[in-house]
Amino acid sequence: MRAVVIEAGSVVARERPDPVPGVGELLVSVRAAGLNRADMLQRAGLYPAPPGSPTDTPGLEFSGVVADIGPGVERFSIGDRVMAVVGGGAQAELVIVHERAALPMPDTLDFLEAGGFPEAFTVAHDALFTQCALRPGERVLVNGAAGGVGVAAVQLARVAGATVVASVRAPHLRASLESFGATAVDPAEAAAHGTYDVILEPIGASNLKSDLGSLTIGGRLVIIGVGAGARGEIDLLQLMDRRARICGSTLRARPLEDKAVAARLVERQVLPLVAARRVRVPVEAMFGLEEVDAAYARFEAGNKLGKIILDVSR
């Protein structure tokens, strides 16, 4: 199979042996694979693959068709359209996923959209609901709102009856975010728009002070990325006075059972919204597998709404 491989800090397409599904695993013929911040970190050598995942092929999410099944598989059959979050290896023509981590692909998504769905919507759903127990009527601030997770979070929070402020640096992306029902603002203005019950933070330490200062009593700040730095100072008295909390979450390092729980929640609570077209997956740009270096460059350039997708069927 052809697979993206990290070589000396670059990504290139190379020939690799076909993987073989083990007990409970699916072999999936990948049609599309979304890019994520973690891929950039892995390419730079800063974020090694978790144990059990391919070490040199990145890719945390994909859509595709089941090409073969290992012993004991019960949930899927050859030919089924599936999508999933994996610990790595999705940026390839073939990928292995445990059937419990896989999601059925709704008819309302095409393969390209579905390739960018699992990571963004699972992280956003986990952060807003599992970590922060978002409730209707609450005010949510989504930072980095034009990214894959951001766009997913804005939509899920709106569906859940929350009021959403979406911060994004690029002014020309704000109209699109407003079309999803958010009030879109410059990051520097988020605090002036009020206080927040829940803040989703994919950017990291540079926003920490402003985030903590903007939490309501009982507010929750969830850190899902640290692209702009991991270390920051907090004021514990502020945390106490607000009875607030800061939590961190990442999907990639979780064991199979935790990933399976997150996948089942998305299956039950988000896929019906996809099927009803109440949420959608905006795709900013697509690249073929042989163009992976350009795809990563496009991701790093920012200034995009939604996902950068590798179209593996090209």
Next chain:
Amino acid sequence: MRAVVIEAGSVVARERPDPVPGVGELLVSVRAAGLNRADMLQRAGLYPAPPGSPTDTPGLEFSGVVADIGPGVERFSIGDRVMAVVGGGAQAELVIVHERAALPMPDTLDFLEAGGFPEAFTVAHDALFTQCALRPGERVLVNGAAGGVGVAAVQLARVAGATVVASVRAPHLRASLESFGATAVDPAEAAAHGTYDVILEPIGASNLKSDLGSLTIGGRLVIIGVGAGARGEIDLLQLMDRRARICGSTLRARPLEDKAVAARLVERQVLPLVAARRVRVPVEAMFGLEEVDAAYARFEAGNKLGKIILDVSR
């Protein structure tokens, strides 16, 4: 009535007008009032009383006898033995408390113990169970374990089936803590004793790095005091990798409805343990109301197990 008054950074007993109970309020003839870290901060002008509380008489907890009731009181009658957490004013011969914030005093406590029960056990219960959802079999680290909240937390965590490591600086207090079922250690050794699902932190920023480094996957750090500093650096990536959370909590600033909820939880979940003598309130020293300055000095000297109590009946 005689009441403790803050004058130019000192505490003295002074004559003050008797307070009058309003709708739903009890007037309590105070028998004993526990000292807390917040009193020291208030005396130093660093922690003003919350709105609606006496501004110059400290005291967050007391035991006593209902002397009069305001209109509409339903839960208590004149002559009932009660104890409670209040926003201030407890270090006096008479105090006002809303009946929904008051607890009935179990027969197994005397007035001196009961005067040091409400704040410590409500904060410890709130932190361990309401904030951190402690479960049996989990490992808990209680820092500052010889303080009032610390001793309460050690006992509540043990009763709840947790394994407890109690850190305390003074070596001679460790045997007492071990008698409550904890493994008592020097604060510098806590991290060497393993990782923790829940860490109770009453000391503040100086322990932050060590606390975060000692959390398990899914671990919870709850900040309930900042005596050793409020500002500290955290590593957000560490928080993400562990899917951990930091929360802050304080009782004093909460509105009546939140205090009433916390009081009802203690009434239902902790008072039966007191009645069964499964938890107790260690009292380190007692002082009369006129000796309040010496009482504060004893509190500040540290090196004590459990509570410093003002014996208002003397």
